[in-house]
Amino acid sequence: MEPLSLEKICDVLQGRLLHASISPKKIWIENIFTDSRRPISGGLFWALEGERWDGHQFLEEVQGMAKAAVVHRVPEGVSSELPLVLVRDTAYALGELASYYRSSFSLPLIAVTGSNGKTTTKEMIGYLLSRYASTLRSPQSFNNRIGVPLTLFSLERGTCFAVVELGASGMGEIAQLCRIARPTAGVLTSIAPAHLEGFRDLEGVMEAKGELLEYLEGAGGPIFINVDNIYCRRMASRYSGEVIGFGISREASIRASELSCSFDGIRFRCGSHVVHLPMLGRHNVYCALAAIAVAQYYGLPAEIWSSWEGFRPPGMRLQPVWRGGICFLNDAYNANPASMVAAIETLGRLPVVGRRVLVLGDMLELGEDTWHYHQELARWIDERFSAVFVVGRHMQAVVEELPSSVDWYSCGTVREVVELLEGFLRPQDVVLLKGSRRMKLEQILLDFAA
Template sequence: MMWLNLSEIADMVQGVLEGADTAVEGISIDSRTIKKGDLFVAISGDRFNGHDFVEAAAAAGAAAAIVSEPISAPLAKVQVADTVEALAKLAAQWRRRLEITVLALTGSNGKTTTKEMIANILRRCRRVIATSGNFNNHIGVPLTLLSMREQHDIAVVEMGANHQGEIRKLCNIAKPDIALLLNAAAAHIGGFGSLDGVAKAKGEIFESLSASATAILNKDDNYYDYWRQLLTKQRIIEFSLSDEAHFRLLSSRGQAAELSLAGQSRTCRMQLLGVHNIANALAAAAASYAAGASIDDIVAGIESAAAVAGRLKVRRGIKGSHLIDDSYNANPGSLEAALSVLKQTSGEHWLALGAMAELGDRSVAFHARAGKQAKAMDVHRLFTVGDDAAIAADNFGKGGESFDSVDTLIPHIKAQLKPGVSLLIKGSRAARMDRLVSALSSTNETAH
């Protein structure tokens, strides 16, 4: 189905049309995923140049391309100065054309899980488009917005950042009607300089809100007061695990949580593990309520939400062990939440920890604390991967071992595993701890 004409796109991105005006049906930055009729945007990065793949995109069926270099490929083009900026301009213009609610969320921890819960709730009552996976940066947010079509009436857009000003720029593109701020923690702190810097950057999500917009705030966060004063005339909805709020936890036992949802007391039987996921559920409930979901839809959506791959997903391990796969990413806050989940499991508790990245000059201190924290939370054995993570093993003391790579850890831990062990696997993406999960899983099914 026709989406936009290339001449329209050229006007929207302030580019120059070269070749015949043609209609495009979708958009892609990856020549391997091109569908017939798509617009290919030749994005360049530190280790690749999208212009090298324009011919491949044309061969795969691309109808046109946005480029910033001379290209001889046999398809129409829009020439621009910067393809990344052009992608942002196109997304901003397209967002303004559609009468669609945009719900944006950010935070240091829990973004993708909460985004998936919100989408799970809202699909019961609205026509939803949502961020795919965690594609939440200056490329992913525009692509999410450009996937919106007239049949949708709400977009759930996850926003991430590793430096000041990034959320502000994303919000200037997306212009959210509802903005959810989950928390601020020591994630990407190397790029923000300090925890105060993290909180300030996350607070940028509120800067572009109109007076008629809605802000969702975590009343438990240490930066609540700072974020609250950024808001003036906007509607504010709060959530909390322990304080009076529009959406709050009343009590919990096992996987059952009694929640107060806009004044209604309801029991939710959650599939997701950990108290932090109750906070995520409350955040999702508040945001979905702001978007028009009923309390019944909210409860059904929370109860049916399953763990996202690599985020506290329980799997059967070899030799009768159980794996808690939290390998997607790691920072000090998410590690603490994961250790709390591990502590609640039966049997002997082991932790395999890859280095936590982007902690700047505080990396040594944070890894030292991680080792001591693991010991204090009844971890019996600690296996680390990487130089910084080795500091955690040193501070853990007896039972701590360090390894240069996942490849050297895999045979060692395979030989050590035994029935009754609960093994938490965690690390930043660069540590590739997902390879350890694959090596130690007995099946591809989750444990029950």
């Protein structure tokens, strides 16, 4: 972060300065932190509130480290030696200061959104651009009104590119994030049923993700879209700016062909180059194509965008984990209908010596059609799979529709799944772990005794 005076911060936030014993012109802030357990010496502590925590309760803990704190109330017992910037809403103020800070950098900022593949696409774009020039990318899945501002504060004078992920669970959230991040280009990975409790239906998902396109209409930036997704194509047809399509179909400007998948990863041809991705999942080809499209747009040479040996995928995305000769594909980060089908098909197409086994947890936040979306999964589970272990009440819809050739086991808890797997699995079996974040199926890997 480039230094900002506390005076400028107060001015941007229209905040009231309390407890300042020296002039705010002389207090320079070079870091912002929100976690009192990880204080940054000389930084500015931002007291945020959540459902289960309140940063204002930890002001005393940071007094010896922080130069100041941003608060929306003054708790009792706080030392008068800690300067406080009093604002109406600390979360909103974080976005306001990040927007101001972002405005001092005239660099390409690529925003990535969509129903699936956002984090992997963001990581891939960041990987390619960083091999060409200094690139900031949002860590992990910092994609909300807290994570995006915190990412932007890592911009520095030598930064040439920035890549941020924009997530949303309701209307207006992406528009707010665009106002903060000020993207110059956008990537639309896919539109599929996800977070429907906040969006009502697929039309709502399109409307929410379309807020990125609406912002870019005014900014005049290009969008990169998955042309194999009909909803992305519909959205792009209404966009008056530059549209660059990626995909496997012939309509794509940036196209993959001659695809092959194995435990070594994915190979495909893009133009005259053969690309090898060191990860599983045919669906991840779209993430790579989006990254290649962005790289080509900004003039990166082919020797960069065609070479992926050093790329490390985000964790819990079809991540192979071995336990006693048994391969677990840990895809437990999250799940919606499209990503669930993609993961099931990935295992179904892999060459396996032993048995293919599915461990599936509930898909959450799908609204009134939750049962239907779970039932539909059974269409993809056939004789390629030896057994299905399900956990969660919604997954009961799957077992009702399974073919008789597939054995199934219904479990009430993750611990129960582990106990059954320990007696069922044998070496050379391959097991897919897939469910929504709250199902925490990755716990199976910690508890399983091979």
